[in-house]
Amino acid sequence: MKPQPFRLHDQRVVRAFVEARRGHTADEPRLRFGWSNWGFGTEELAATAARLEKNDVRYVELHGNLYSPDLGYRPDETLRVLADHGITVSGVCGMVTPHQEFAHNLPHVRARAIEYFRRQAEFTAAVGGSYLLFGAGSVGRPTAFDSYELERSARTMRLVADDFAAAGIRGAVEPIRPEETSVVHTFAEALRLLDLVDHPAIAHVNGDLYHMLSGELHIGATLLEHGHRMINLHLADTNRRALGHGLLDLDVVIMALYAIGYQRGDNYCSAEPLGAGGNPYAAMNLPPQPERLDELVGVTARTFREREAEVLGASDEELYALYQIDSE
Template identity: 45%
Template structure:
């Protein structure tokens, strides 16, 4: 007897191969593969570029590390590295802790989040990025302040919504699992939050399959639900490790992405294998383990491309499946 999740997998697989058979020309492009470098720890940006270039990865999601006006990646140096390594910026990973929390009940912490977003929006534009990740509440704080967090967060983000629109940068709202944040845990809740902000400059979602496996009924269906809102998808296997090292259903994720034409857009698949735990942010300050990081990158990109090509070449599918 088929289990419920298998029925959903089967339906996505059926739709994928029907579309592939009907419109094969629309599958000539491949999904854009990026990498989020903040998990590399405290290393020179050049080392990150070198590692990704060696793995034939052409997009990078940069750590949003402009925590103050004198901190973070410099535009000139970053653009020089992009040119030297023939790479482009997919987007910037916004980092939101209790110190810069859009939903905080301390006005100064909300102002810190607003000021931080202003710096990162400008940086994202200058380095050619497409999106800036926004977490509505602090990561590593799963306990709610009160029942007004969503309202305060939406009000804070609305303050900079005009800038997102002016700079043509997509505000990518990320749902995060309940073990790490106090609200906005699912795609449906992210869409509700976007409606709450109610601004053309805030219309997109950054998904994360590690969080989705905890919060969504089915990851593939959640991707389909996100539709055109989805601009980036963070990836890690079920153990938050390299792709292929756990039991995450990578095939269904890939097929769902093709069903929403993810490969046709300025949209990205971006591994972020951070390891398990309630607060992943300490990883950004860690001493880099070069051997481990090289393995994470090489294993993830090779496994993802292998599964993608397998599916696009039929994947053993027959119409009676």
């Protein structure tokens, strides 16, 4: 029986993984699994850190909540709380809203984005994060102002790129599905934007499995092709819920990441299961539901580690049989 097109891409990923792991060492590192915390709403950072520690999650991507000089996390306190629970900051998730965005057609809105991201860059460096991610346009504004959003976004990003460089952090653009934003929906579009920015401090992509489901032909194939530009990957299942509670072939994702050597760099896999909806930003202002969050983190962390172990422990023959590949 002839395989479906998606299965042919799966098979390409499997072959690439099998070839890559022939070069693995005895102490080959595992993927760095962390959590993006802005979906926990208004929960105190200490409660978040305790939950992550309980589930052996050692990296956190912090909510970029410095909306003014007087609002948001304070570096010293943040580091103290996280150190108490053995947590390290991977990076910061920048929040791009209709009130502060790079692609907006009003100069004062772009000016707010510039000031906002300068604060986030300074904070990211202060807490030891290595990346600061953002969308090219606002989440919650899926209708474009005009046909120049990409160019306008690039020009505005370039105005903060030197600040990123001075802070020693890496800027990463996240492709976001068209139901949520008006510009940059795919890896190819993100790379086009980065070409326009043309600055080494903003030169990376932040992937997101949920957005990739609608924007990419095949998640694994996209990771093989463009994953060398990616420094963080947001994780959620096909319904944007906990890993293991949807239809995602997580094994293919994991194999693709190992195939490109993602585990060997300063790269992260950050869980971000936000649930369905066109404007997930509403979650960051809601009071937490601790029991639901406990389950969300527990299931996702356990699923990721179990599948990673299964993939790494599977023989070539087992993988070939599972993905309908003739013995090679």
